[in-house]
Amino acid sequence: MHERFRGRGRSFFVFLKTKPMSYTYTFPRPAVTVDIIIFRLSDNDPQVLLIKRGNDPYKGHWALPGGFVDKDEPLETAAARELKEETGLTDILLTQMHTFGNPGRDPRGHTVSVVYVGYLTDESTARAGDDAAAAEWFKTDELPDLAFDHDVVVEMAESIFLV
Numbered sequence: 001m002h003e004r005f006r007g008r009g010r011s012f013f014v015f016l017k018t019k020p021m022s023y024t025y026t027f028p029r030p031a032v033t034v035d036i037i038i039f040r041l042s043d044n045d046p047q048v049l050l051i052k053r054g055n056d057p058y059k060g061h062w063a064l065p066g067g068f069v070d071k072d073e074p075l076e077t078a079a080a081r082e083l084k085e086e087t088g089l090t091d092i093l094l095t096q097m098h099t100f101g102n103p104g105r106d107p108r109g110h111t112v113s114v115v116y117v118g119y120l121t122d123e124s125t126a127r128a129g130d131d132a133a134a135a136e137w138f139k140t141d142e143l144p145d146l147a148f149d150h151d152v153v154v155e156m157a158e159s160i161f162l163v
Contacts, residue, residue: 030101030110034079035066035150037157038092039140040120046140046162048154051086051132057107058147064154065132066113079116085130092118097157105149117157 038049050062065086069078076094084090094116101112126135138144140158143151 028110030112031108032069032075033066033106033111033113034069034075034082035064035100035113035115035153036079036083036094037064037097037115037117037154038083038087038089038120039117039157039161040122040124040137042123042137046158047137048140048143048157049087049089049126050136050138050144050146051128052134052136053147054128054131054133060133061147062138062144063147064115064150065135067131075114076116079114083118086128086132087126087135088129089120089124089126092120094118097160098153100149100153102149113153115153115157117161 040047040049049065051065053059053061053063065083067078067082067086069075070081073081075096079094080090080092083092083094095118097115097117099112099114101110103110105111105113126137128135140154140162143154145151146154
């Protein structure tokens with residue numbers, strides 16, 4: 001159903017929601033997540049920000065900040081929200097780097113993660129929040145074992161952004 005109205009001399013159609021979308025499907029599909037890589041230089045050594053996971057899966061393991069995209073949430077908004085919730089960091093320019101979606105990358109099910117990269121130019125302190133038990137900076141050549149496929153994600157980011 002639609003309703004016609006006029007504005008600025010043109011005719012527009014406004015579609016009214018009267019029933020559920022007609023193009024919904026019952027087959028399973030992946031969940032969408034965002035992961036965020038924040039780099040900084042400290043004493044001329046590149047560092048990356050990691051969080052210690054407070055929940056399963058991988059509880060107690062180090063990982064990139066990130067999480068699930070909320071319904072009707074733009075990807076960029078989800079990345080900024082997750083970064084703020086898990087590290088307290090805000091107002092960082094985030095650039096979309098790559099999308100990872102291999103089945104099996106997450107034991108909870110098939111997830112597709114859109115990865116964002118940002119840089120800090122100062123010695124900002126991150127503080128753990130939400131489901132992160134800790135947040136710490138690590139030299140890129142001294143990373144601990146990482147959850148999920150985050151070692152592959154960090155390796156790609158280093159090859160692109162830290163040349």
